[in-house]
Amino acid sequence: MMKSKENMVTVYIMGDAYNVPESSTIITAMEYSGFQLTTGVGCREGFCGACATIYREKGDYKLKGGLACQTVVTDGMTLAQIPFMPAEKPIYDLKELKPDINTIKELFPTIFRCVSCNTCTKACPQDIDVMDYIQALKKGNIAEAADISFDCIRCGLCALRCPAEIVQYNAATLARRLYGSYLAKKSPEVDESIEDIKAGKYDKELEELTKMDRKTLSEKYYARETKLR
Amino acid sequence: MKIPYYPGCTLKSTAKHFENSAIESAKALGIEFVELPKWNCCGVVTPLAEDDIMHHVAPVRNLIRVLEMNKSGAVNDEKRLLTLCSMCFNTLKRSTLRIKEKVDDLDVLNDFMYKEEDYDGSVEVVHFLEILRENGFDEIKKQVKKSLENLKIAPYYGCMLLRPKDIGIDDAERPTIFNDLLTSLSAEPIEWRAKNKCCGSFLTLDNKEIVSRLGYDILTNAQKSGADLIVTSCPLCAFNLDNRQKIIKQKHPEFEEIPVLYFTQLMAIAFDLDKEVMGLDGNYINPVPLLESKGIL
Ligand code: SF4
Ligand code: SF4
Numbered sequence: 460m461m462k463s464k465e466n467m468v469t470v471y472i473m474g475d476a477y478n479v480p481e482s483s484t485i486i487t488a489m490e491y492s493g494f495q496l497t498t499g500v501g502c503r504e505g506f507c508g509a510c511a512t513i514y515r516e517k518g519d520y521k522l523k524g525g526l527a528c529q530t531v532v533t534d535g536m537t538l539a540q541i542p543f544m545p546a547e548k549p550i551y552d553l554k555e556l557k558p559d560i561n562t563i564k565e566l567f568p569t570i571f572r573c574v575s576c577n578t579c580t581k582a583c584p585q586d587i588d589v590m591d592y593i594q595a596l597k598k599g600n601i602a603e604a605a606d607i608s609f610d611c612i613r614c615g616l617c618a619l620r621c622p623a624e625i626v627q628y629n630a631a632t633l634a635r636r637l638y639g640s641y642l643a644k645k646s647p648e649v650d651e652s653i654e655d656i657k658a659g660k661y662d663k664e665l666e667e668l669t670k671m672d673r674k675t676l677s678e679k680y681y682a683r684e685t686k687l688r
Numbered sequence: 689m690k691i692p693y694y695p696g697c698t699l700k701s702t703a704k705h706f707e708n709s710a711i712e713s714a715k716a717l718g719i720e721f722v723e724l725p726k727w728n729c730c731g732v733v734t735p736l737a738e739d740d741i742m743h744h745v746a747p748v749r750n751l752i753r754v755l756e757m758n759k760s761g762a763v764n765d766e767k768r769l770l771t772l773c774s775m776c777f778n779t780l781k782r783s784t785l786r787i788k789e790k791v792d793d794l795d796v797l798n799d800f801m802y803k804e805e806d807y808d809g810s811v812e813v814v815h816f817l818e819i820l821r822e823n824g825f826d827e828i829k830k831q832v833k834k835s836l837e838n839l840k841i842a843p844y845y846g847c848m849l850l851r852p853k854d855i856g857i858d859d860a861e862r863p864t865i866f867n868d869l870l871t872s873l874s875a876e877p878i879e880w881r882a883k884n885k886c887c888g889s890f891l892t893l894d895n896k897e898i899v900s901r902l903g904y905d906i907l908t909n910a911q912k913s914g915a916d917l918i919v920t921s922c923p924l925c926a927f928n929l930d931n932r933q934k935i936i937k938q939k940h941p942e943f944e945e946i947p948v949l950y951f952t953q954l955m956a957i958a959f960d961l962d963k964e965v966m967g968l969d970g971n972y973i974n975p976v977p978l979l980e981s982k983g984i985l
Contacts, residue, residue, distance in 0.1 A: 575728040577749070594728045
């Protein structure tokens with residue numbers, strides 16, 4: 460159903476003007492305008508980070524970044540869609556690494572080029588203090604970097620804007636991996652469960668589940684949810 | 689005295705023993721370092737190009753943090769920022785001067801910062817040695833519990849505390865501040881030629897050859913002038929003079945290793961603070977045998 464003229468706004472998609480409903484997100488605005496998105500779009504719920512993009516709003520000099528599935532268009536917005544972020548990614552074997560500054564120096568030497576401009580923090584759709592986790596890594600504080608970057612969805616906007624060409628999210632991923640492997644408090648319960656799984660404690664139950672029909676499975680699932688609460 | 693304190697990255701990683709010994713020795717003198725709640729790397733080198741404003745962003749951001757901190761009332765020495773690492777001192781202080789000389793640059797920087805409050809150019813960057821001098825070397829004398837009498841020490845100033853002249857904490861050619869500190873600690877500072885000779889600084893990363901040559905000259909000059917050990921205030925100098933002795937020894941098998949300590953470690957020793965505070969296991973060349981042979985430890 461066509462919406463009435465009052466509820467429409469004009470946006471400029473890669474330079475060309477389109478009228479779209481004012482409640483559109485960047486993704487729905489593009490689709491409304493006839494673009495078919497095959498990449499650079501994912502969960503459409505603001506979780507996966509695949510649809511990170513850049514835009515400008517009328518009368519504002521700032522180049523802004525956001526998730527295209529979460530950002531609502533405004534009248535006069537100029538936007539584009541970024542299908543893929545090319546980024547450097549070192550290959551490493553986590554088991555051979557130590558959780559210290561030397562590992563960071565070796566795998567992410569670009570971090571030491573950071574000029575503390577804070578552009579990455581301004582670009583982050585997750586409101587993460589990106590500069591702060593890069594600075595934490597520079598000091599060798601892996602636990603702090605893992606903590607600050609916890610909500611990162613690896614959308615790539617920070618790296619896209621960084622004048623020092625640092626790939627922040629890959630460094631943050633390393634920090635969290637190092638933290639999880641070496642620094643986090645050990646939890647014996649997890650180890651016990653792993654042993655139980657290996658010993659086949661849940662095999663029978665799992666096999667039963669895989670053979671269950673959809674209805675029974677659904678009933679069981681919701682019963683379980685209730686039980687947990 | 690509660691003074692805003694900027695540690696710098698190295699003091700949080702490879703020079704932890706510098707930081708610990710400084711904080712605790714300062715406490716003994718009634719000086720409390722209050723670390724900035726948030727700070728970033730100083731940038732390590734001062735940009736020399738006229739049009740390079742970008743590399744002043746990092747120092748200025750830290751100076752803004754001092755203003756932010758002052759509002760919290762956590763410090764009472766509000767207009768100064770204390771540093772320990774000579775490199776950080778040099779970089780931060782030179783940015784404060786650049787802004788004073790080129791006021792337009794400050795506008796550009798403030799405009800760029802965006803959410804932070806404007807920097808007003810009011811913070812003075814100081815080195816711990818300056819605070820010690822201001823506090824009075826006699827105050828240090830009063831805290832000495834272990835005599836360092838038999839210890840001959842070469843005070844190594846390097847470049848960053850003294851040059852360029854307008855930021856130097858002492859006379860660039862004939863500095864005395866380290867000597868005064870050592871005397872007040874009851875040690876004997878020696879006179880030597882290489883006290884303000886460059887250690888090779890960053891060349892240590894990609895030209896170990898030059899750095900070990902410079903290091904060899906500095907270390908042997910100290911030894912020929914009668915020094916038992918060397919003190920410094922810079923983690924990079926410490927690395928080049930201490931850790932690089934490994935390469936020097938390979939090239940000059942007759943070379944005898946000499947310990948290199950941070951001046952704050954020596955303060956911790958003289959003040960008889962905990963072994964942990966002295967952090968003597970953090971130095972590459974183990975100073976313990978020497979200190980034991982002199983009856984100090
Ligand atoms: S830290 Fe970078 S990659 Fe992660 S969510 Fe923020 S902008 Fe995206
Ligand atoms: S954008 Fe790059 S250079 Fe600027 S603060 Fe972030 S990591 Fe550092």
